[in-house]
Amino acid sequence: MFGDIGTYLSSPGNRDLVLQQLLEHIYLSLLPLVLGLLVAIPLGWTATRFRWLRGLLLGGANILYTIPSLALFVILPAIIGTGITSPVNVIVALTLYTATLLVRPVVDALEAVPQHVVAAAVAMGYRPLARFFAVELPLAVPVLAAGARVASVSNISLVSVGALVGIGGLGLLFTKGFEIDYLPPIIIGILLTLILALIVDLLIVLLRNMLTRWQRVGAHVGGGS
Amino acid sequence: MIEFRDVTKKYPDGTVAVDELNLTVEAGTITVFVGPSGCGKTTSLRMVNRMIDPSAGEVLIDGEDVRKSDPALLRRGIGYVIQQAGLFPHRTVLDNVATVPLLSGWTKAKARTRAAELLETVGLPAEMGKRFPAQLSGGQQQRVGVARALAADPPILLMDEPFSAVDPVVREGLQDELLRLQGELDKTIVFVTHDIDEAVRLGEKVAVFRQGGVLAQYDAPAEILARPADDFVSDFVGRDRGYRGLSFVDNEGLPIGQVDTVLVGGAHSPSQQWTLVLVDGDKPRGWLAPGSTVDGEWTTADALAGGSLYTRGTPLRGALDAALSSPAGLGVVVDDAGAYAGVVTAEEVLKVIESRRETAE
């Protein structure tokens, strides 16, 4: 078994293919993660500021999320006018998924910022936008990170589905392997997908820890007044 | 100077939180807004820095309508301290304190230097600057809150129940600290509390609010204690009043005044002043209201019950009790033998207490 994998990888052509699909996979899954965050944050913020938008946005997000990924990959080219095998489809689709997945946590996180902290920020003389970046967003990081972890795993696995409609990524190794009825590329594809998901998750956790040092200090060590 | 002119605040749901408030806060004084919960104190306070805008009337700072100022800039010039301190949990203590200077465009280095100075001013060790708010006790957080409000050296300080959430011993320390700070800084402070003790302790002027956002009385604290404007105020100051802290003060330096006296059985021409009735030559028995007349001799039945007596040399708390329980607003002072020695007003007693506290610092 492992010998077969070794044999498969000993060919420079195969190695290049694996590496290329890995990079493609990273690109196709992580770019939408970042884009989705960038979309979800302002949407969530707007939803907290305008009550009527809140229901609309959260409802819309729920509906979008229920559309199967394969269907979205197929429908999107018709809507946005791209070729069926264009990577743009995957990027747009996964950005949509990520944004819909994250918009509720963003709303929840922003609403969970204690009122007295917000009031203090207003009273100190922050304008709304500056206050958002200085106070509300940093305090939302733990919730955002939790959402991003779910979205990253979801994106990494969904990119593999893209191979079914001819888009690159590690999923291509599965389809190739099935075509020629040869196991090694399939196993390599699965392993790399898993490792990628784990590493990205680890990176998100590290980034979160860096940004939330304040959350992990022991509470209240000073007695008296 | 802060002026409220016919200020009314009606919330969209119809609640009238503040009803035609007219009041002037003198520059360089501590003015306390006191009253039961929901009587519009916070709303009134927040109309000063435009966190809330009035529905009618205007709020002026040094003669200028606050609505003419840009809210964010206005707020950077007005310190604000709230009950839960409202510290930013994700910033170190030092960066919390540096907030307003940074917003006002100071360099990071300068803002931090200033913040470190202020930690010292409010009595916190410099090392605490590196901590996060969650690592501080409630009292320490409040001190940081005060330091943060003072950082850009604003002339006005708004404080909304800043010490209500800390335990009584810590609270007293914080109150002392505030009085000491005010001695140095000479800010115009508006302080909100629901605690009449705290109001009397801190306020040079006290505004008592009642439900519906109506100002019930605005006066010096001693005046409010001695002469409540109506039943609401007298209930309010009576219910919450307790002079526990004063029992430790001795009475030297208390100015004692004199009033007209009349002996039971003696003759008395009607007076426009309160007159003290004495029995057995020198023992206080009760009061005659201004303008009282009676046919023939005075009897003890003509005297209004006189309230408690204050024996010289005993803790000042007794003097305050005497003044407050007296229908004349004057506490009767007696010597060890129970003989009439003079009278004191609640205001004088409070002044002595005040100066004690200052010299004790």
Ligand SMILES: Nc1ncnc2c1ncn2[C@@H]1O[C@H](COP(=O)(O)OP(=O)(O)O)[C@@H](O)[C@H]1O
């Ligand atoms: N945003 C608001 N909308 C409606 N009513 C409010 C609002 N804020 C405060 N109130 C009401 O206004 C009244 C005064 O409130 P507040 O100024 O907070 O009182 P206090 O600070 O004296 O407790 C209360 O009856 C309160 O319920």
Ligand SMILES: [Mg+2]
């Ligand atoms: Mg209040």
